[in-house]
Amino acid sequence: MDTVASAVERLDRLAATPRIARLSAAFAAAGHEFALVGGPVRDAFLGHRVNDLDFTTSASPDEILAIVVPIAEAHWDVGRQFGTIAARVDGEVVEITTYRSDVYDGETRKPVVEFGDTLEGDLVRRDFTVNAMALRLPEKVLVDPSGGVDDLLAxxxxxxxxxxxxxxxxxxxxxxxxxxxxxxxxxxxxxxxxxxxxxxxxxxxxxxxxxxxxxxxxxxxxxxxxxxxxxxxxxxxxxxMPELAAMRLEIDEHHHHKDVYEHSLTVLEQAIGYESERHPGEAPDLTLRLAALLHDCGKPATRRLEPGGVVTFHHHDVVGAKLAKKRLKALRFDNDTIGAVHRLIELHLRFFGYTEGAWTDSAVRRYVRDAGDQLERLHILTRADVTTRNRRKADRLGFAYDDLENRIAELREREAIDSLRPDLDGVEIQRVLGIGPSREVGEAYRFLLELRTEEGPLGAEVATERLLAWWAARER
Incomplete structure (x- = not known):
């Protein structure tokens, strides 16, 4: 937390920027109050970069437009019925809202919009005290009716x-x-x-x-x-997302296992760490984070307490993928996100078979093929899923995944494994077999794709021979 003096100095510099100075001078000339409000003021105290500029004013929406239009490159009635006008001034978008004193009916979260007449009245209706501070302009006076500065410091x-x-x-x-x-x-x-x-x-x-x-x-x-x-x-x-609380499984005194809820939070944190390490500067990956948080959500439904203190979660990957898909649909996430999270959870255990024995090239190809465009996220999720405190075990799993990624890289150099396709496409299959579009073409395509996965690139000539042999055996 920066000192109050540093925050005031930062707010002074912000208020003096040409864009804000022009706006505050224009509202003052028109006889209206004008203030920078909410997040930008809070972030100045926190030492965070100020991105979005929100202002509030005693002016009505029509009066805001009359003041802003002469100095703005563009403007939008983004929420005029709620008193908000957006404008682009000096190349930056700002939002200006009339003082509000809304009334809620308690049955919905939609307020009966009422415009207010004081800055203090507008601020006390806001969500949290740290967001209920304003810098009155052009006077540069901090207005804090609810003790937001004290809460920031605390x-x-x-x-x-x-x-x-x-x-x-x-x-x-x-x-x-x-x-x-x-x-x-x-x-x-x-x-x-x-x-x-x-x-x-x-x-x-x-x-x-x-x-x-x-x-x-x-x-x-x-x-x-x-x-x-x-x-x-x-x-x-x-x-x-009730699946989160459900992962706080009861601990049976005779059956010991990791706390699934705490494990999932650790996996999320580690996934974010790998995300930052492998893709620095990129936007947060919501799909990866959803998958990390929910990757074990199938464990409560599949938990079995076995003799000898053993706890099993057979097929929790498949069950969890279905549960996550259902939850994300209920939350109305987009289909791409839902599909990707489902796929990642379904595949998150696949790698652990790699540590049990050497994979053939065909097994590596299958891993890449099944992951598809989610391969990089699967790399991160799988690494993040290692939360054991046993350093030797953690190192062994880490080295094994390094080896898998190296083998994928080697195969990439020899063949196009990221977009595995048969050596013959649908049109060529129809020509070779002398058939038209049909279910049989799809079956032949899948046969050749499996062949490509198992044996690598064969070339058109060999693929044709194998396809004809498969077709002849199929007809017998």
Whole structure:
């Protein structure tokens, strides 16, 4: 946390930038209050880079447009009915919103929009005190009616008013609490935690899409684990992704096994580490993180307590893939994400057979073929799934996966294994066999693909001979 003096200096520099100076001068000339609000002010105190600029004003939407149009390159009525006008000024997009004093009915999270008349009144209706601060412009006066600076210094997430009332107004704020816990590295105030626990079931009035969006934002943070723990501990996860809480399996005194929930959080953290290491500077990989978090979600349904203190989870990969697919569909994730997560979970145990005996080239080809465009994510997930504290075992698995990746690289140099295709395509199969489009063409294609996987490239001539022999044997 930077000092208050450093934050004030940073805010002064921000206010003096030509874009903000032009805007604040234009609103002042028109006789309206104008302030930088929310996240940018918070981030100045945290020493974070300020990206999105949000402003609030006493001007009405029509008055905002009249002031902004002469100095903006473009403008949009992104939420005019809610008092928000967006504009591009000096090449950057800003959003300006009329003071609000909304009223909620308690049945939905959609407020009855009412415009307010004071900056302080606008701020106290916001979600958390650290987001309820503003820098009044052009005066450069910090406005903090709810003690946001104190909470920032204490690294505490609290609400401007009673937390239970805040979450009654908008239950999605509970999901935001989990996200900000992870994003900012803060702890929630006891009152906030209690209200989240009490009000968890009211998340049902929020649209699935908004819940999934907040979950995605949480998972994209640098360290999502604290936020996930908060969701599980308060019971919110039961209404978002109940598979998480289900992984906290009861420990039987005679049967010892890893805590599946804690293991999954460790795998997520390690996957993020590998992601950063192997792809520095790239955007967070939501698909990989979902797969890491849910890769063992099939274990509760497949757990068996065997004699001698052995616990088994046979076929938890297949069961888990189906459960994850069902959950992500319910959350209305896109089909590409759902399919990729399903595939990764289904394949996440495949590698462990590699350590039990040397794979043939055909087995390596099959691994690459089955992973398809998810191979790099599978590399990361499989490595991250090694959480044993036994250093010797961890090293052995790491060396084995290094060897597998080296063999994949060697095969890539000799043949195109990333896009395995038969030596003959569908048109050529029809010509060789003298048939038209039909089910038999698909069967022949699959035969040649399996041949290509097992034996590598054969060439058109040999592939034709093998296809004709297969066809003749099939007709007998």
């Amino acid at each position: 690294r505490r997430l609290a609400t401007p008013g009673a937390a239970v009332d805040s979450f009654r107004d908008d239950p999605l704020r509970m999901m935001r609490a989990a996200r900000f816990t992870a994003q900012l590295g803060f702890d929630v105030a006891d009152e906030v935690r209690d209200a989240m626990t009490t009000r968890a079931s009211t998340l049902s009035i929020v649209s699935v899409e908004r819940v999934a969006d907040e979950l995605s934002k949480l998972l994209r943070t640098a360290t999502p684990t604290p936020g996930i723990r908060l969701l599980v501990d308060t019971g919110l996860a039961d209404h978002v």
